[in-house]
Amino acid sequence: MAKNSLGREIPETFNGKSYIPYTDPHSIKPEAFHFQRASRVLKRNYSGASKVVGGLREAIVASGLKDGMTISTHHHLRNGDRLLNDLVREIDALGIRDIRIASSSVHIVHAELIPYIRKGVITALECGVNGPIGEQISRGELACPIIVRSHGGRARSVISGEVPIDVAFLAAPCCDEYGNFNGFYGPSACGSLGYALVDAQYARKVVAVTDNLVPFPALPIGVAQNIVDIVATVDSLGDPKKIVSSTTKLTKDPMGLLIAKYAATVIDASGYLKNGFSFQTGTGGISLAVAGHVRDMMRERRIKGSFGCGGITGFFVDMLDEGLFEGLFDVQCFDLKAVESIGRNRKHQEMSAGLYANPFNMGAVVNRLDCAILSATEIDVNFNVNVNTESSGLLLHNTGGHCDVANGAKVSIIVCPSIRGRLPMVRDEVTTITTPGETVGVVITERGIAVNDHLPELKAELIRRRAPVKDIRALRDEIYAVTGAPKPVEFTDKVVGLIEYLDGTIIDTVRTVRA
Amino acid sequence: MADSRLRRTLLFVPGNMPSMLQNVPLFKCDSVIIDLEDAVNHAEKDAARNLVRRFLKSWKERNKEVLVRINPLYTKWGHDDLKAILPEMPDAIRFPMCETPEMALELDAELTQYEAANGLKPGHFGILPSIETVKSVLNAYAIATSTKRIFGLAFGAEDYTASMGIARTNSGEDLVHPRMMVVMAAKAAGLQAIDSIFSDINDMEALRRETELVKRFGYTGKCLVNPRQIDVIHEVFAPKQEEIDYALEVVEAIRQAQEMGTGVISLKGKMVDAPIVKRAIHTLRVAYAQGLTDTPVDEEILNG
Numbered sequence: 001m002a003k004n005s006l007g008r009e010i011p012e013t014f015n016g017k018s019y020i021p022y023t024d025p026h027s028i029k030p031e032a033f034h035f036q037r038a039s040r041v042l043k044r045n046y047s048g049a050s051k052v053v054g055g056l057r058e059a060i061v062a063s064g065l066k067d068g069m070t071i072s073t074h075h076h077l078r079n080g081d082r083l084l085n086d087l088v089r090e091i092d093a094l095g096i097r098d099i100r101i102a103s104s105s106v107h108i109v110h111a112e113l114i115p116y117i118r119k120g121v122i123t124a125l126e127c128g129v130n131g132p133i134g135e136q137i138s139r140g141e142l143a144c145p146i147i148v149r150s151h152g153g154r155a156r157s158v159i160s161g162e163v164p165i166d167v168a169f170l171a172a173p174c175c176d177e178y179g180n181f182n183g184f185y186g187p188s189a190c191g192s193l194g195y196a197l198v199d200a201q202y203a204r205k206v207v208a209v210t211d212n213l214v215p216f217p218a219l220p221i222g223v224a225q226n227i228v229d230i231v232a233t234v235d236s237l238g239d240p241k242k243i244v245s246s247t248t249k250l251t252k253d254p255m256g257l258l259i260a261k262y263a264a265t266v267i268d269a270s271g272y273l274k275n276g277f278s279f280q281t282g283t284g285g286i287s288l289a290v291a292g293h294v295r296d297m298m299r300e301r302r303i304k305g306s307f308g309c310g311g312i313t314g315f316f317v318d319m320l321d322e323g324l325f326e327g328l329f330d331v332q333c334f335d336l337k338a339v340e341s342i343g344r345n346r347k348h349q350e351m352s353a354g355l356y357a358n359p360f361n362m363g364a365v366v367n368r369l370d371c372a373i374l375s376a377t378e379i380d381v382n383f384n385v386n387v388n389t390e391s392s393g394l395l396l397h398n399t400g401g402h403c404d405v406a407n408g409a410k411v412s413i414i415v416c417p418s419i420r421g422r423l424p425m426v427r428d429e430v431t432t433i434t435t436p437g438e439t440v441g442v443v444i445t446e447r448g449i450a451v452n453d454h455l456p457e458l459k460a461e462l463i464r465r466r467a468p469v470k471d472i473r474a475l476r477d478e479i480y481a482v483t484g485a486p487k488p489v490e491f492t493d494k495v496v497g498l499i500e501y502l503d504g505t506i507i508d509t510v511r512t513v514r515a
Numbered sequence: 516m517a518d519s520r521l522r523r524t525l526l527f528v529p530g531n532m533p534s535m536l537q538n539v540p541l542f543k544c545d546s547v548i549i550d551l552e553d554a555v556n557h558a559e560k561d562a563a564r565n566l567v568r569r570f571l572k573s574w575k576e577r578n579k580e581v582l583v584r585i586n587p588l589y590t591k592w593g594h595d596d597l598k599a600i601l602p603e604m605p606d607a608i609r610f611p612m613c614e615t616p617e618m619a620l621e622l623d624a625e626l627t628q629y630e631a632a633n634g635l636k637p638g639h640f641g642i643l644p645s646i647e648t649v650k651s652v653l654n655a656y657a658i659a660t661s662t663k664r665i666f667g668l669a670f671g672a673e674d675y676t677a678s679m680g681i682a683r684t685n686s687g688e689d690l691v692h693p694r695m696m697v698v699m700a701a702k703a704a705g706l707q708a709i710d711s712i713f714s715d716i717n718d719m720e721a722l723r724r725e726t727e728l729v730k731r732f733g734y735t736g737k738c739l740v741n742p743r744q745i746d747v748i749h750e751v752f753a754p755k756q757e758e759i760d761y762a763l764e765v766v767e768a769i770r771q772a773q774e775m776g777t778g779v780i781s782l783k784g785k786m787v788d789a790p791i792v793k794r795a796i797h798t799l800r801v802a803y804a805q806g807l808t809d810t811p812v813d814e815e816i817l818n819g
Contacts, residue, residue, distance in 0.1 A: 255541065482537065
């Protein structure tokens with residue numbers, strides 16, 4: 001065991017590989033790893049014949065998938081995804097075992113995979129998970145080593161060859177027989193294919209799986225024929241209506257609205273809210289309420305922003321249509337209004353996860369962000385943020401772009417109610433560190449605003465505006481006065497997962513909770 | 516008791532809801548009215564009283580004025596409410612269904628007795644009577660002048676319309692006359708006039724129109740039932756920039772006069788008398804609370 005710079009104990013090896021402990025947000029360079037850049041075997045296909053081989057089973061056979069290999073899928077259909085479950089069922093039926101899953105994310109709907117993990121069909125997860133799989137792993141009820149990566153970190157791991165994907169099975173909502181596809185149209189349209197674009201470039205074999213085979217050519221091209229090996233057809237890729245994972249309505253909760261108002265004050269006080277402003281916010285009632293304030297201020301002051309970024313919602317689409325932003329960078333569509341927009345508006349730009357947030361290139365889009373609103377399940381007095389585990393110690397959430405965006409944005413703003421289910425959300429220590437406090441600018445709860453030391457001018461401006469600025473320790477004390485200090489969760493020594501920082505170093509581990 | 520405390524927003528919080536009570540310190544209203552009366556059904560009166568007492572005991576750093584709406588003293592709960600609540604030192608009692616000066620005096624006597632028995636300054640507890648029936652509207656001035664504890668009159672539209680046998684509308688023409696009666700009685704007695712709640716919590720535009728209307732009538736504050744209404748009401752009561760500029764000029768004129776030791780103050784050739792100074796101070800206090808000015812009002816000016 002070695003301690004990383006945040007004091008977390010990191011095992012020297014995990015599941016047969018060694019890792020570098022986290023040091024700081026920016027100094028780790030690609031040279032620290034042996035990987036250079038993944039390259040694919042050069043191929044030659046002189047035939048213009050259709051690449052459709054049949055259904056999933058035929059595609060698995062044609063791809064040459066064997067025991068011990070790594071597969072991937074994308075999660076653009078989120079909780080409406082059917083492909084990963086169907087795929088693993090077919091892999092099992094073919095008798096293939098010891099498969100690693102390196103999908104862009106795994107959702108609650110994929111709890112169906114649990115029996116196949118028990119059976120040995122799946123033996124490792126090279127990606128974070130949402131829901132029951134993580135819960136069972138952290139209870140010690142399910143054995144499957146897991147490495148949780150952010151969106152940018154996953155792109156890095158695939159591009160660098162650190163996680164070599166043998167076969168990528170990519171849901172292709174609008175696809176032709178020669179393998180051109182996009183996500184914009186068809187019964188399973190999910191909009192941006194930002195995560196899949198990385199896999200399509202770097203996987204050894206690329207299988208486009210579609211429920212909507214259109215006459216050649218499928219335009220506009222998102223993924224092109226020259227990097228697609230096989231096309232498979234299925235009845236359905238899933239249900240795009242379930243893309244919406246969170247609320248799409250502004251919160252009506254007075255405390256949520258108070259948090260949103262403080263966040264808007266912080267953005268205003270940051271000095272970045274002027275022509276050229278760039279902004280990212282997620283889904284959820286508070287984030288949307290912040291976006292509402294930002295929109296109103298931009299309208300009122302006739303501000304033309306540069307770009308909105310991230311998972312894109314209908315709210316951002318409206319702001320683009322209104323002319324408040326020059327464009328949108330969309331790594332994934334969060335609702336069907338965004339799906340509809342990306343198919344019609346050239347200023348609504350599909351963005352690969354690599355372009356979005358891979359730290360090892362000549363500059364990701366997150367680097368150009370002024371202000372970003374992020375959530376948290378817990379925050380500690382050093383501004384470290386947890387979004388992976390809950391206060392129960394169970395691994396229930398994937399990182400998403402959290403640490404990527406905090407690392408890149410000039411002002412990263414964490415919004416979080418001070419108390420959830422009688423538990424304090426600002427505390428001495430977080431259960432798991434997802435995002436290091438060094439990259440967090442401001443923490444906002446309904447009880448006040450804590451500003452990190454690296455933003456002294458913002459702090460002074462907020463005080464000048466008589467915003468309720470509090471030292472983060474005072475904020476903790478105020479919350480503890482209501483809730484009491486939480487009893488720490490007890491963990492065993494058994495490390496069942498790693499939380500990887502976007503640069504590939506290990507920022508924390510997941511241990512099983514003591515029953 | 517003519518005080519000059521800022522009371523733009525007086526938020527009702529049900530006394531039987533721990534989740535709401537817990538957030539009382541966080542609401543941005545000027546005053547909170549913790550309710551033991553209409554919000555609490557008969558079976559829960561005891562429980563609510565205990566909860567409110569506990570809450571007030573635990574709330575050490577009071578950051579807004581605290582009123583408790585007790586049940587009327589003619590009900591079986593009113594006196595017990597007082598007994599439970601007074602030891603936790605609310606600033607004032609919101610007194611429902613106050614129809615006559617005698618009713619106000621009954622509460623006044625009980626408060627006086629409690630203050631004497633506990634070594635408190637006489638008049639420590641204020642009273643904000645609800646003028647919410649036809650009879651109380653007709654008696655408004657007599658009530659307003661019945662005891663010095665009363666710092667304002669709070670018009671209550673819901674019960675008023677019920678006592679008139681009419682339905683309340685969002686347009687408000689049904690309430691023009693009683694509203695005028697109440698504000699006139701309050702002004703004549705030198706008190707603040709506080710308007711009724713607006714119950715449609717989803718219609719912010721109608722709330723804004725109603726608040727603008729009562730502001731024109733002379734009301735300086737409004738009761739409310741949902742924290743989401745606070746911002747709208749504060750926006751309406753916020754002074755305009757030219758009002759702030761004028762108020763600053765008045766204050767500056769007084770300062771200069773004080774420096775020169777002259778008693779008579781004039782601004783741009785006009786006499787500045789006490790009511791003008793008072794209004795200027797009120798304007799600046801509201802402006803500061805609304806974040807429109809950066810410096811708090813120097814209260815000493817009033818004494819100069």
